Amino acid sequence: PLQAVIFDLDGVIADTAVVHRAAWERLAREIGAPFDEDIAARMKGVDRRGSLDILLERAPRAYGEQEKCELEARKNGYYVERIESFGPDQLLPGARDAVESVRAAGLRIGLASASRNAPLLLERLGIAPLFDYIVDAARIERSKPDPEIFLAAAAGLGVPPEACLGVEDAAAGVDSIHAAGMVAIGMGRREDLGEADIVLPGLIALRIADFVDNKNG
Numbered sequence: 486p487l488q489a490v491i492f493d494l495d496g497v498i499a500d501t502a503v504v505h506r507a508a509w510e511r512l513a514r515e516i517g518a519p520f521d522e523d524i525a526a527r528m529k530g531v532d533r534r535g536s537l538d539i540l541l542e543r544a545p546r547a548y549g550e551q552e553k554c555e556l557e558a559r560k561n562g563y564y565v566e567r568i569e570s571f572g573p574d575q576l577l578p579g580a581r582d583a584v585e586s587v588r589a590a591g592l593r594i595g596l597a598s599a600s601r602n603a604p605l606l607l608e609r610l611g612i613a614p615l616f617d618y619i620v621d622a623a624r625i626e627r628s629k630p631d632p633e634i635f636l637a638a639a640a641g642l643g644v645p646p647e648a649c650l651g652v653e654d655a656a657a658g659v660d661s662i663h664a665a666g667m668v669a670i671g672m673g674r675r676e677d678l679g680e681a682d683i684v685l686p687g688l689i690a691l692r693i694a695d696f697v698d699n700k701n702g
């Protein structure tokens with residue numbers, strides 16, 4: 486039976502996927518690297534270095550380790566500048582209700598965000614106390630689609646992976662959930678989330694009761 490729901494943050498709970506994208510696009514312009522829909526889709530849900538490596542695949546020149554760190558810091562500066570002014574208004578529709586309905590159903594709640602800015606963002610959104618366990622992205626070695634982050638969330642909650650449901654907006658995240666042995670709910674468009682077990686337009690459409698075993702039924 487279902488015991489926990491593990492949420493991704495960017496693009497599921499908060500409207501930050503577009504902010505990450507805009508920051509990468511600005512950096513791409515500055516270094517003369519191409520940026521298109523394909524690159525944006527591949528970057529989604531992938532950690533900072535993984536995203537930078539995708540951006541640099543078609544950059545006009547190669548970058549050394551120290552330069553890569555500088556580019557990451559520059560992109561993060563653009564991102565943080567925007568989320569500093571975020572508040573509860575930047576929660577995606579239905580996000581708070583969805584998380585609270587999971588709690589009301591007696592399930593545990595985890596956060597599996599690759600973002601090192603997740604603690605700041607949760608604070609700004611005013612929902613940090615709703616989570617039983619938040620994975621520390623800085624301690625995750627392998628980016629989504631590797632299962633490490635969702636497995637770490639399940640372990641932190643003290644729940645076996647097969648009793649968890651994962652919620653994601655990115656293809657890499659859906660693959661991470663599946664590799665962890667969990668059921669994947671995708672948020673967004675079916676064509677972006679082909680492998681998801683169920684696709685909903687957003688958390689506003691999540692009815693957690695549909696996923697909880699009904700002992701009387």
Ligand code: B16
Binds near residue numbers: 493496502530602
């Ligand atoms: P940061 P999620 C991911 O968060 C974002 O989807 C992805 O675009 C970003 O590159 C990654 O976090 C790292 O974020 O640079 O803030 O550490 O979707 O896993 O919540």
Ligand code: MG
Binds near residue numbers: 529654658
């Ligand atoms: Mg995401």
